[in-house]
Amino acid sequence: MTVNVEIERVGLDCLLVRLFDQIDTRHVDVIMAFCEQLRDELADAVIDLTPSYTTVLVHFNDARTDEAHVREAIKRALEAAGQRAEASGQVHELPVWFDPRVGPELEVIADKAKLSVDEVIERHVSREYRVFALGFAPGFGFMGAVDEAIAMPRLSTPRKRVAAGSVGIAGIQTAVYPSALPGGWNIIGRCPTRLFDIKREGYTLYRAGDTVRFKPIDHATFLNHGGDDTPFEGARHD
Amino acid sequence: MTDSASCSITRLDGGCRVQDLGRFGVRHLGLGQGGGFDHLSLRVANALLGNAHTAPVLEITLGQVALTFSASTTVALTGADLGARLDHVPVSPGGCFVVEGGQTLMFDTPVQGLRSYLAVAGGFEVAPELGSVTALAREPLGGLHGEGDELTVGDALTYAPGFPSLRTQPDATRWSFDEALVLDVVVGLQAATFSGRSLFDAFNRPWCVDTRADSMGVRLEGPRLESRCASLVSEGLTPGVIQVPPDGAPIILGPDCQSIGGYPKFGAVTPYSLARLGQCCPGDTLHLRPVGIGLARARWAQWLGHLDGVESHGV
Numbered sequence: 333m334t335v336n337v338e339i340e341r342v343g344l345d346c347l348l349v350r351l352f353d354q355i356d357t358r359h360v361d362v363i364m365a366f367c368e369q370l371r372d373e374l375a376d377a378v379i380d381l382t383p384s385y386t387t388v389l390v391h392f393n394d395a396r397t398d399e400a401h402v403r404e405a406i407k408r409a410l411e412a413a414g415q416r417a418e419a420s421g422q423v424h425e426l427p428v429w430f431d432p433r434v435g436p437e438l439e440v441i442a443d444k445a446k447l448s449v450d451e452v453i454e455r456h457v458s459r460e461y462r463v464f465a466l467g468f469a470p471g472f473g474f475m476g477a478v479d480e481a482i483a484m485p486r487l488s489t490p491r492k493r494v495a496a497g498s499v500g501i502a503g504i505q506t507a508v509y510p511s512a513l514p515g516g517w518n519i520i521g522r523c524p525t526r527l528f529d530i531k532r533e534g535y536t537l538y539r540a541g542d543t544v545r546f547k548p549i550d551h552a553t554f555l556n557h558g559g560d561d562t563p564f565e566g567a568r569h570d
Numbered sequence: 571m572t573d574s575a576s577c578s579i580t581r582l583d584g585g586c587r588v589q590d591l592g593r594f595g596v597r598h599l600g601l602g603q604g605g606g607f608d609h610l611s612l613r614v615a616n617a618l619l620g621n622a623h624t625a626p627v628l629e630i631t632l633g634q635v636a637l638t639f640s641a642s643t644t645v646a647l648t649g650a651d652l653g654a655r656l657d658h659v660p661v662s663p664g665g666c667f668v669v670e671g672g673q674t675l676m677f678d679t680p681v682q683g684l685r686s687y688l689a690v691a692g693g694f695e696v697a698p699e700l701g702s703v704t705a706l707a708r709e710p711l712g713g714l715h716g717e718g719d720e721l722t723v724g725d726a727l728t729y730a731p732g733f734p735s736l737r738t739q740p741d742a743t744r745w746s747f748d749e750a751l752v753l754d755v756v757v758g759l760q761a762a763t764f765s766g767r768s769l770f771d772a773f774n775r776p777w778c779v780d781t782r783a784d785s786m787g788v789r790l791e792g793p794r795l796e797s798r799c800a801s802l803v804s805e806g807l808t809p810g811v812i813q814v815p816p817d818g819a820p821i822i823l824g825p826d827c828q829s830i831g832g833y834p835k836f837g838a839v840t841p842y843s844l845a846r847l848g849q850c851c852p853g854d855t856l857h858l859r860p861v862g863i864g865l866a867r868a869r870w871a872q873w874l875g876h877l878d879g880v881e882s883h884g885v
Contacts, residue, residue, distance in 0.1 A: 340759040341863065343838035344870060346808050355803055367598075380597040382806030384830050389806025391597070399863075465804065466600035467830035469708040473600075474804070474830075510600075511710050528599075530699055530711050536599045 345394045352386040364541035369409035384465040421541035429554035430521035437518035455479040471510035471528030471536040490516030524559030575641035576726040585631030593702035604704030607848030611649035615689035617880040618646040625693025630686040633677040641671040643731035650683025665738040682747040683849035691732030751856040753843035761836040768795040781852040785826040794818030797834040804832040810844040
C-alpha cells in the first residue's frame with residue numbers, strides 16, 4: 333500500500349498525499365479509510381483533511397505538531413488503511429425531474445449519443461455513483477462515472493448562473509448544483525433536495541465516499557418535494 | 571450593559587467585507603477558507619485593541635467607502651493607506667484612535683497598499699457560521715446577515731463601545747511599501763513538471779499583478795510558464811498555492827480559492843508573503859524567490875513572534 337504513495341509539501345502547513353495515479357471508484361474506500369485513520373492519529377493537530385479523486389490534502393496545525401510528525405502519522409495511517417479498506421459511506425437516493433425545461437442539454441446529449449431523451453435518462457439513472465470529492469462550492473459532489481455514451485465535455489463557455497438543484501454532466505462526471513452558481517456542466521434535470529444546510533447535522537447531504545442513485549420523478553412530484561420549476565435560462569452567454 | 575452602538579455603511583463604491591481569519595475544518599465539504607487576505611494586518615488591528623484574534627473586523631478594499639458611527643469608541647486601523655479621513659481630518663493606518671458618535675470615517679483611494687483593516691474595541695458583533703463570519707461569493711453563509719450576502723449601503727454593524735489605551739503598531743509588523751516586492755515561495759514537487767526555462771523565468775523575471783486580481787486569486791502577467799501536465803486530476807488546494815492554467819499565466823490562490831482544483835502548481839507562497847500579496851494593486855510589480863523550508867519557517871516564526879508581542883501587550 334505504501335509503495336507508490338507520494339507525499340508532497342504544499343507551503344508550510346500542508347502535505348498532499350498522492351495515494352493513486354488513476355481515478356478509480358475502487359480507490360474511494362482506501363482514501364476514506366486513510367482519512368479516518370489519519371484523523372485518529374493526529375486528532376486536533378488536523379485543521380482540514382481534503383480528500384479528492386486520488387489524493388488527500390492534509391492541513392495541519394503547525395503550532396501543535398511539526399511536519400516530521402505528520403509524515404510519520406501519514407505512513408502509519410497508510411499501512412492501516414490498506415489493511416482495513418472496506419466498503420464505506422452512506423447510500424442516498426436523489427429524486428430528479430429530467431425535462432428539457434430545466435435540462436437544456438438533455439436533447440443535446442441525446443442527439444450526440446443517437447439516443448432518445450428517455451434513453452439518456454435511463455442511462456443516467458441506471459448507475460450508482462460514488463462521490464469522489466466535494467469541492468467548488470459547499471455540498472457540490474463530484475461523482476462518477478457516467479456511461480461513456482452520455483459523457484459530454486463541459487460547455488465551451490460557462491454559464492453565469494446555473495439554477496440550484498441542476499443535475500449536470502461534465503466528461504464522465506456527474507453532479508448536482510447545491511445552489512445557484514456559475515458553471516459549465518451540461519444540465520439535464522433538476523433535483524429538489526437541499527444538499528447544503530448549515531442547520532443540518534454534518535451540513536451536507538453527502539460526503540466523499542458516499543454512493544448516490546438518481547430516481548426520475550415527474551413534474552408534480554418535483555413540485556411536491558418543494559422543487560422550483562423556473563425554466564432554465566437556456567441562452568448561453570456566448 | 572451598554573446600549574448597542576452601530577457603525578453604518580453610508581457609502582460603498584469600493585469593497586467592504588466583514589472578515590476574520592477564515593473558516594476551518596469544513597474544506598472537505600466543499601467550503602473555501604476565506605478570511606481577510608492580509609491576515610497579518612487583520613490580526614494586528616485586533617491585537618492593538620486587545621480583542622480576541624478571531625474578532626470580526628471590516629476589510630476595506632480600494633477605498634470609496636464611508637462608515638458612520640453612532641457612539642464613541644476606540645478603533646484600530648491597519649494595512650493599506652486608503653487616504654482615510656475622520657470627518658475630513660486625515661488618519662493614518664498603524665494605530666488606534668477614538669471615533670466620536672456621529673463621526674464618519676471615509677476611505678478615499680489607495681495611497682499605499684490595497685486593503686485596510688478596521689477593528690473596533692471588542693470587535694463587531696457578527697455571529698459566526700461554521701466558525702467564521704467570512705462570506706465567499708459561492709457560498710450561502712457568513713456575512714452580516716448569515717446568508718453570504720455582500721454588505722450594502724444602509725447595513726449597520728453593532729459594537730459595544732470600549733476605550734482601551736491608544737496603541738501604535740510596532741514597525742516590525744508594518745509592510746514596507748518602498749522596497750521592491752519579493753514574495754517567498756516554497757517550491758513543491760510538481761515544479762519538476764515545468765520546463766527549466768519556465769522555472770528560470772518564474773524566479774528571475776518580474777511579474778505584474780493582473781487587473782483581474784481578487785480574493786480568489788491573483789493572476790500574474792509575465793513570461794508564459796509551461797508544464798508538461800496541462801491539467802491534473804483535481805486535488806486539494808490551499809491559499810498561497812501558485813497554479814498555472816494552460817494559458818501559462820500563474821495564479822497565486824487567495825483566501826477565497828476553491829477547495830480543490832486541477833492545474834499544475836510549482837509551489838506556494840509563505841503565509842507572510844500571501845498576506846503581503848493582499849496589499850498588491852493591479853499593475854504592481856513583484857518578484858518570486860524560492861526559499862528553503864527552514865528559512866521560510868524561521869521567517870514565519872519571526873512574524874508570529876512580532877504578533878505575539880502585540881497580542882500579549884498588557885490590556
